Amino acid sequence: MISLIRRRLLVAAVALPAMPVFAQTRPLTCGKLTGEQTEGPFFKTNTPRRISFVEPQSKAPRLIVTGQVLSARCQPVANALLDFWHADENGEYDNRGFRYRGHQFTDAEGRYRLQTNVPAEYPGRARHIHVKVQAPGKRILTTQLYFRDEPGNLRDGIYRPELEMRMAGRGAGEGTFDFVVET
Ligand SMILES: [Fe+2]
Secondary structure (H helix, E strand, O other): OHHHHHHHHHHHHHHOOOOOOOOOOOOOOOOOOOOOOOOOOOOOOOOOEOOEOOOOOOOOOEEEEEEEEEEOOOOEOOOOEEEEEOOOOOOOOOOOOOOOEEEEEOOOOOEEEEEEEOOOOOOOOOOEEEEEEEOOOOOEEEEEEEOOOOHHHHHOOOOOHHHEOEEEOOOOOEEEOOEEEOO
16 A cells, blocks of 8 residues: 555656645555455346446436556556446346446556446345456456445445445545455
């Protein structure tokens, strides 16, 4: 973790010698592998490759999830696979088609970006997004992302606070999460 901060500060110092160097405000999550979570009963293979699940007819608010895939040594993982799936605005999964399902690959900086509609809660579960993340040719991480300040979080035995997205502003809208995977 420290080495990445040092490296970034060094890069900033080299690139902008006359500017003050600020400490990175975004907390780094690498160092420890992202926790595993159950896949649940609704995973499907052969999802479409796409970065937007947005359904124009949906009344659910829009959500953007962004972040990086990192190695335990804090290196960005390019071309990592992310396969997301989540419930619709009624708390139901599309088990016939591919609504709210899809995969994408990280860019050269290990970044990903998903646009979608906020999933509804369904009985027994906190609001969540399922995802599988895999560095090229490595072990698949299966996990789930959670929303901040959801009453359902504390009623859900599967929920883990370390899997909460950092949300910009109040409620849903824009969330970020960095995954740390085996490489
Ligand atoms: Fe689920």
